[in-house]
Amino acid sequence: MLSFAFKRLLAAIPTLLVLITLAFFMMRLAPGGPFDLEKPVPPEVRANLDAAYGLDKPLIIQYANYLGDVLQGDLGPSFQYVDYTVNELIAQGFPVSLKLGISAMIVAVLFGSMFGMIAAMRQNTVSDYGVMTVAMTGISIPNFVVAPLLILGFAVGLGWLPAGGWNGGAWQNIVLPVVALALPQVAYVARIMRGSMIEVLRSNYLRTARAKGLPVRQVILRHALKPAFLPVLSYLGPATAGIITGSVVMEQIFSIPGLGRFFVQGALNRDYTLVLGVVIFYGALIIGFNFLVDLLYSVLDPKVRAQ
Amino acid sequence: MSTNAANAITETLDGDEVVQGRSLWVDAWRRLRRNKAAVTSLVILGAMLLICFIGPVLAPYSFDAVDWDKVATAPSLSDGHFFGTDAVGRDLFVRTLVGGQISLLVGIVATAVSLLIGTAWGATAGYMGGRVDSVMMRIVDILYALPFMFLVILLMVLFGRNIVLIFVAIGAITWLDMARIVRGQTLSLKGREFVEAAQAMGVSTRNIILRHVVPNLLGVVVVYVTLTIPRVILVESFLSFLGLGVQEPSTSWGALVNEGAREMESSWWTLAFPASFLALTLFCFNFVGDGLRDALDPKDR
Secondary structure (H helix, E strand, O other): OOOHHHHHHHHHHHHHHHHHHEEEEHHHHOOOOOOOOOOOOOOOHOOOHHOOOOOOHHHHHHHHHHHHHHOOOOEOOOOHHHHHHHHHHHHHHHHHHHHHHHHHHHHHHHHHHHHHHHHHHOOHHHHHHHHHHHHHHHOOOOHHHHHHHHHHHHHHHHOOOOOOOHHHHHHHHHHHHHHHHHHHHHHHHHHHHHHHHHHHOOOHHHHHHHHHHOOOHHHHHHHHHHHHHHHHHHHHHHHHHHHHHHHHHHHHHHOOOOHHHHHHHHHHOOOOOHHHHHHHHHHHHHHHHHHHHHHHHHOOOOOOOOO | OOOHHHHHHHHHHHHOOOOOOHHHHHHHHHHHHHOOOHHHHHHHHHHHHHHHHHHHHHHOOOOOOOOOOOOOOOOOOEEEEOOEEEOOOEEEHHHHHHHHHHHHHHHHHHHHHHHHHHHHHHHHHHHHHHHHHHHHHHHHHHHHHHHHHHHHHHHHHHHOOHHHHHHHHHHHHHHHHHHHHHHHHHHHHOHHHHHHHHHHHOOOOOHHHHHHHHHHHHHHHHHHHHHHHHHHHHHHHHHHOOOOOOOOOOOOOOHHHHHHHHHOOOOHHHHHHHHHHHHHHHHHHHHHHHHHHHHHHHHHO
16 A cells, blocks of 8 residues: 555656646746846846846756755745735635635535436436436536526526625635536536446446345445446546636636636736746646545555556 | 359359448448437537638628627627627627637647547557557656646747647647547557457558558547547637637637626627537537447447
């Protein structure tokens, strides 16, 4: 178990390095530096700026410095939000995004597996087709189309929920963005769960469980659920990536002051360090989460460990 | 008697009246035709392509011409603004179709890029096997774990927002899946009996690849291509929605949905038409993809 974890960790590190390297050189290869403003600065000022940010050193030294800073958790200053470091902006925005993301993840896994199970247990009935059609809709209609429709219906039309804002994370403000964010993931999870559940329901050991007279409830909960859930578990990595990307748009639509909003603002304002910092932060988060999922998977499925 | 029979057999084998075997594709087409959802989607997609590329030519307005007398007017058949006009008085019907051109073009071109890279990469890795294979797939694994959406946004920020870059960037995201699928399929095909049989009969390697491996690879690839196109369209509209994709006055469905979402309370049509075009297209591609998967791989059903 420990050696498996170690091996997985060894696999995660190069990915992280590639990410930082790619992001760094993409930034340096880009035409124009961060101080190329409309009004050119005097050469002396420019030289001072370059010296202050270490831009006068050879590229390889700059890269080594940046790598060292990032590994110590320092993402540098923001170019647009003066007086703020990228770390401070992340500390400000991330808790909001985290709350949104975790809520959406819970909704996605809970409802997705429930719908998938229902569809699998009633395969080829009306409820199965119903669930699968809804799932197809959830996959096909992008969440940035769903979100305005939800606002139009529940905020503007019915007036039940606020159309946007965060309000310190009150539940009224969370409902609509979470629904829009979770919808495609609910759909994917339901499809995966349905497929794996159908397979498990056909298996011999489940037939045995039924043959010895166990009640359906127990057959499903004790015997079918765990193996059927494994494919869903391995989908959690991509789901996290999907939810993080989705929350960038949701925060924009619902004007939620999360990290995604900072990110888009930074991207539109060409705030190099902020964009770079958030890319690395989210990248590390996704890679770390994938690592955790791998570990969890190996706990639940001994076959993986054996390889 | 027996020589007659033998002659008859050789005649049949040589002659033109050989019973035509049903190829994989004929079979698949039969099965696909029975799938109503897939056929309907195919027809809608065909119509969508036609209308997006021919419609703007026939329409009386151009996609960037401003009609000063008609700013944000509702859809009407009488003045030729079938879908109404947007907040600055441009004809929404033509804009939706022109946006569709961009979205569909991005979908098809970027998928072609990913098909090219992915198939070449995956097939090479699969055929070579051994160390080459493990190095190549290790690279894919590493790239796979990167948050590509964010790297694409970073790319857009750094190099400016141009359409060619969008093609390449999106193609570069999606080829990874293609490479994995193609490699897996190639590996399993390499050891199959019919390839062995062909080798034993002395068929040349080139013919084995072309006649026996590629057709079997093609089924999976075709399914995957139809499922990649909607994903790519979605990525592009996501970028454009955030204002990081195509730039004014050019437009795409994502950009139109973004404009529409801002105006939806006063003029619903600016959201409704682009959004339903986008959703309908994605829906149809997904249905065709699922239908093709069922048709080409019946053992999955």
